[in-house]
Amino acid sequence: MAWNGDEYVLINVPCDDLRPDAMSPQQAAEQAIARLSFTTPDVGFGPDPNNNRFGMLPVGFNVWFFPRGGTLEPASARDSVGGHEVNLSIRVKEITYQLGDGTVLKCSGGGTHRPADLKRDIKSPDCGHQYEQKGEYTIVAMTTWxxxxxxxxxxxxxxITLSSSRSLSIGELHSVNR
Structure with a gap:
């Protein structure tokens, strides 16, 4: 309403952001994507160094890398933005691990969980590494959807890429004969 000096007059003002042509489909999609909620997986590795009395893994041992938790399953969503119906399909494209020693692993499936009851030192079928020197390593996992x-x-x-990190201790084990 506006006062014209004699009376209030109703003014019809179009709301441009409700018209489909006011926002491009791409802009609508970008806004719908920005509303999505992703949970970044934690870095998983096996065997778990907390399961041994040394709290570390030995130099040269095969370490398996995999995601723990997070948004990993393919999903779909629908949103209405700026007069557009936006349909979204979401999937993990890859998980890239920076292993702290200069090694980078790109794992399309994210990696395989190492069975807890596996007693032998065997290579991961898809996402593993052997550290050649002792030290404290920070593993960074970058998940790309x-x-x-x-x-x-x-x-x-x-x-969309988000990251998480976790520390890993690698040490030397020496046998002692008594």
Whole structure:
């Protein structure tokens, strides 16, 4: 309403952000993607050094890397933004591990959990490493999700990467004969 000097007059003002042409399908998709909630997986490795009395893994031992928890399963979502119906499909594209010694592993499946009852030192089938020197290593896992979208006849994709980290102690074990 506005006062014109004699009376209040109702003014009809169009709301541009509700019209589909006010926001492009890509802009609508970007806003819908920004509303998504991802839980970053924690870094998992096996065997667990906390399960031995030394609290570390030995130099040269095969360490398996894998994600623990987080948003890992493919999913879909729908949102209405700026007059567009946005359909989203989400999946983990890859998990990249920076192992603290200069090694980088790209694991499309994220890695395989090492069975807790596995007693032998065997290589991971898809995401493992052997440390050659003792030390404290910080492992950083960068999870990349691919989000495909469709809105009002348009389509596209976007990647989202989040990271988590965990420390790992690698040491030397020496046998002592008595």
């Amino acid at each position: 691919q989000v495909n979208w469709t809105a009002s006849g348009a389509s596209g994709s976007q990647e």
